[in-house]
Amino acid sequence: DIQMTQSPSSLSASVGDRVTITCRASQGIRNDLGWYQQKPGKAPKRLISAASTLQSGVPPRFSGSGSGTEFTLTISSLQPEDFATYYCLQLNTYPRTFGQGTKVEIK
Amino acid sequence: EGQLLESGGGLVQPGGSLRLSCAASGFTFSREAMTWVRQAPGKGLDWVSVFRSTDNKTYYGDSVKGRFTISRDNSKNMVYLQMNSLTAEDTAIYYCAKGDYYMDVWGQGTMVTVSS
Numbered sequence: 001d002i003q004m005t006q007s008p009s010s011l012s013a014s015v016g017d018r019v020t021i022t023c024r025a026s027q028g029i030r031n032d033l034g035w036y037q038q039k040p041g042k043a044p045k046r047l048i049s050a051a052s053t054l055q056s057g058v059p060p061r062f063s064g065s066g067s068g069t070e071f072t073l074t075i076s077s078l079q080p081e082d083f084a085t086y087y088c089l090q091l092n093t094y095p096r097t098f099g100q101g102t103k104v105e106i107k
Numbered sequence: 108e109g110q111l112l113e114s115g116g117g118l119v120q121p122g123g124s125l126r127l128s129c130a131a132s133g134f135t136f137s138r139e140a141m142t143w144v145r146q147a148p149g150k151g152l153d154w155v156s157v158f159r160s161t162d163n164k165t166y167y168g169d170s171v172k173g174r175f176t177i178s179r180d181n182s183k184n185m186v187y188l189q190m191n192s193l194t195a196e197d198t199a200i201y202y203c204a205k206g207d208y209y210m211d212v213w214g215q216g217t218m219v220t221v222s223s
Contacts, residue, residue, distance in 0.1 A: 001169060043213035044144075044213060046210060049209055089154070091208050094157070094166035095154055095167065095168045096154040096168075097154060
């Protein structure tokens with residue numbers, strides 16, 4: 001199975017900060033990666049697919065990049081509604097596997 | 108876009124069984140893969156299973172393989188997850204999601220608690 005290692009596991013940031021989350025795959029997955037946002041008590045919400053394609057309706061301050069084994073999710077200017085937990089998900093092989101999650105908290 | 112509504116969760120004893128259901132509406136169900144994802148209390152997301160619509164193939168996560176079975180009824184717009192030989196480690200909120208590569212619609216989840 002492909003292991004997804006996400007870092008950091010948590011971070012504290014202020015409104016307006018630039019935030020970067022990294023996800024590393026244990027083997028190459030081309031660009032078969034999605035990013036999800038989850039707020040407490042809610043179902044996950046897809047932000048990005050195919051490593052860099054923004055889901056319709058997702059603000060452009062979110063962006064994704066990477067290919068192969070290393071991927072990043074960047075929030076260019078953190079907004080109050082962005083405080084949440086973010087997960088990467090590899091979609092290259094079965095079983096699909098999530099990263100451990102990154103909790104973005106208010107500093 | 109569609110809606111999904113899970114049901115069937117509850118309290119079950121270790122070693123027991125439970126069947127979860129997910130009712131879909133608002134999209135052409137038969138054309139879509141359907142996925143189950145779970146989340147243990149305070150933990151991260153765990154991919155459980157998918158039923159692909161293109162070839163009717165099913166896949167499972169390592170922790171549930173051989174114990175869980177995904178099925179669907181396209182005439183009823185329903186997807187199911189039969190869970191057998193349950194252990195405390197299966198305690199989680201279970202979400203169904205529309206799609207496989209693009210999981211763009213999620214239900215609100217149903218809670219499964221495995222405890223004596």
